[in-house]
Amino acid sequence: MIDNWMKQKALEILVIMNTAIVNLRLYPPTSSMIINTVDRLYQNLQMAFEREPSLIISEADKNLLIGDEMLSQKDLERPQVAAFLGLLLNFGVRSITFKNDLTREDLSSFLEIMGEKPETIKQAGGLPNVMTQKNVSHILLDHKIYVATDGNHQLIANLEIKDDDIIKYLIGGADSGLELDIQQVRELAQNADWLEQVFKSGMSKLINNENLLPNIQLSENMVRMLGILDKIVDKMDQDKFAQLIAKSIAELDADMIGLVLTQGIDQLFNGKLFQEIINEIDGTKFEQVLEMIGVMEGDKSLTGINSTITAPPGFVSAYQQLMSSDKGVELQQRSEEKKTREKDEKEEKIRALKQEVEPILRGHEESFMNPSLMASIAGFVDNLADHEEFETADALIDRLAEALLSDKQGVRDQAAATLVKVIDNLPERRQKEVIYELSETLTKWINLETSTTTAYKKICYRLKDQILALIREKHYAECLPLLSIFHLIDYGLLDKNETAQKIASDIIMELSSPERLDVLFRDYATAREKEQKDLGRVLSRLGSASLSRLMDILRDHSDSDERVKILHLLIEIGQPALSVIRNETLREHPWFFHRNLAYLLGHIKGPTTIETLQTMLMHKHDKVRQEALNSLHRVGENEKGPVLLAILPAVDDAFKMSIIEMLGKIKYKKATPALVEILKGRPFVVSSARIDLEEMICVSLGRIGSLEAVPILKEISKPKFFSVTTYHKKVKNAAAMALTAIKP
Secondary structure, rough: OOHHHHHHHHHHHHHHHHHHHHHHOOOOOOHHHHHHHHHHHHHHHHHHHOOOOOOEEEEEEEEEOOEEEOHHHHOOOOOOHHHHHHHHHHHHEEEEEEEEEOOOOOOOOHHHHHHOOHHHHHHHOOHHHHHHHHHOEEEEEOOOOOOOOOOOOOOOOOOOOOHHHHHHHHHHHHHHOOOOHHHHHHHHHOOOOHHHHHHHHHHHHHHHHOOOHHHHHHHHHHHHHHHHHHHHHHHHHHHHHHHHHHHHHHHOOOOHHHHHHHHHHHHOOOOOOOHHHHHOOHHEEEEHHHHHHHHHHHHOOOHHHOOOOOEEEEEEHHHHHHHHOHHHHHHOOOOOOHHHHHHHHHHHHHHHHHHHHHHOOOOHHHHOOOHHHHHHHHHHHHHHHHHHHHHHHHHHHHHHHHHOOOOOHHHHHHHHHHHHHHHHOOOOHHHHHHHHHHHHHHHHHHHHOOOOOOHHHHHHHHHHHHHHHHHHHOHHHHHHHHHHEEEEEEEEOOOOOOOHHHHHHHHHHOOOOOOHHHHHHHHHHOOOHHHHHHHHHHHOOOOOHHHHHHHHHHHHOOOHHHHHHHHHHHHHHHHHHHHHHHHHHHHOHHHHHHHHHHHHHOOOOOOOOOHHHHHHHOOOOHHHHHHHHHHHHHOHHHHHHOOOOOOHOOOHHHHHHHHHHHHHHOOOHHHHHHHHHHHHHOOOOOOOHHHHHHHHHHHHHHHHHHHHHHHHHHHHOOOOOOOOOOHHHHHHHHHHHHHHHHHO
């Protein structure tokens, strides 16, 4: 037996060896990392050889032994040790012996070989053949080891059979390494009391190893022991030992009992052992064993018995024997009775549930004002679902949703609160499905609802999650109705209280995070026409940050078609875009962008439209001013005249022409004094532009039709003999025509 120092040194050697093998798969043998690791491994081996002439590492039942001592479970769980054990298993090596005359060259060659894939070594003739080719002579594979024993652990010879040897033989059978004379064992077995103690000791040793071996391996060892006992127990004691063994087996857990029963033990001990075990198992454990064997008989996984090994043969036979036993027949009868009873109880429960919710399903709104009934609805839905009455459960949910559209506030509040409880109790996946199915009704309710209860907020945020899911799945058109309702509330376009507006604003903010907008605008740039249109409509409803980015596209995109698309989106969104438009008009931008802004204002009438247009009418670029003038004419209504009259003195003569023409078209009578004053204030030198301006004033005065303009028009069209001012013929003709248009 090795001492503790040697064991720890061997573990250290295993760790270094595994590291060296892994590194050799990544780096050449000549690298400094590999050379240093091999040197360190060789030095540690030399230290071990100072204590022992050789180091033997072997594998047994998926465990590692250092010399003749098995590693603990804790040591086996170390990653490097587990990896080395896997390496031995992959190469099919049972033991490796490192001799004390080992050279560094031997060690280096051995590590390089172990670093190869098992398939590569196999194709080269196998591990022993490759090691021979590499002249590795001081490392031995699967070398037989002879261990000297002391007086208490001597090899069995003649009649010197020890109890421990018998126990080892029973547990390990032929694999124990002991050479027993079976006839001698039979003679010893004549002492039934002695054999009983040997059996109990053997069972104890097996059970103590349950944490080291898989359940199936333990059960195989047990059945092997039972087979040996069956051969050596005296025939007169067969029944007694069958009962003794059955009691011991019955004390095991159900999984282990099941595995023992499925390994062909029905012929042992005159065929009585199987039945004796059944007799000893209590009713609860019998059901557990039957369930475990039934699962395996049905070819399902072994996860229930902590193993991934394929089920051994015998499960069908064992299951049939269990079911045909008295306990099995009784269990079947109880099972059938239970099924019948549960079926009757289920049907009665369903009838009662349906009777409870019948008033609601029939649409009786007064039912929603019954507090006890409404408090029970969530439980009813759960019970209906548990009894697979999904159609009734869904109908009840639909009825709750329909009640949200009632014209009675109390009904709506109760329906909303109950619906929230019902949804919260559903499985997560079903919660999302219900919100999706009810989204149209919920959207109508939010549009109409004036009471912002806790249920209102919860449903709003569930709809927010639904919007987010649809956006992630690129179902943009589908999410628009949901998104639009929160967008309208956020901008105050629906009559809602401050709480509702705050909820909507927070939802829009969560949906329009910078990261999400980055993704959506990248998708918008590459999307096809239909998808791009729908995504653009989504983006236009995601708050001011998103609208600002749309403005960036309108300003910077080189493709006029793309700019037109943005114009249409902004016009569709309407008033919410006004604040962004106003901000952009106050910044330095190319004139053509400002002209687009002026164009937008002509299609979006809101509180700031006229004021913003008035500012743009003073723009330095004529095309911007003209677009603003057109927009003012389109949306100005009663504000047009005052705005035009207000800016008239401040603009140049060229733009005055356009304003005066517009004043005439809208027949703004209050502009008459100002126009007359312009006519009277003629410059000493009259230019052609001045003549055109005077002509336009006369035309506009005629359109306005104010009697206040008649005197000046007469003076222009028919000047008096002593008149100093002389007007151009075009102006005279225009004044004459204006007079004919003005009715006294």
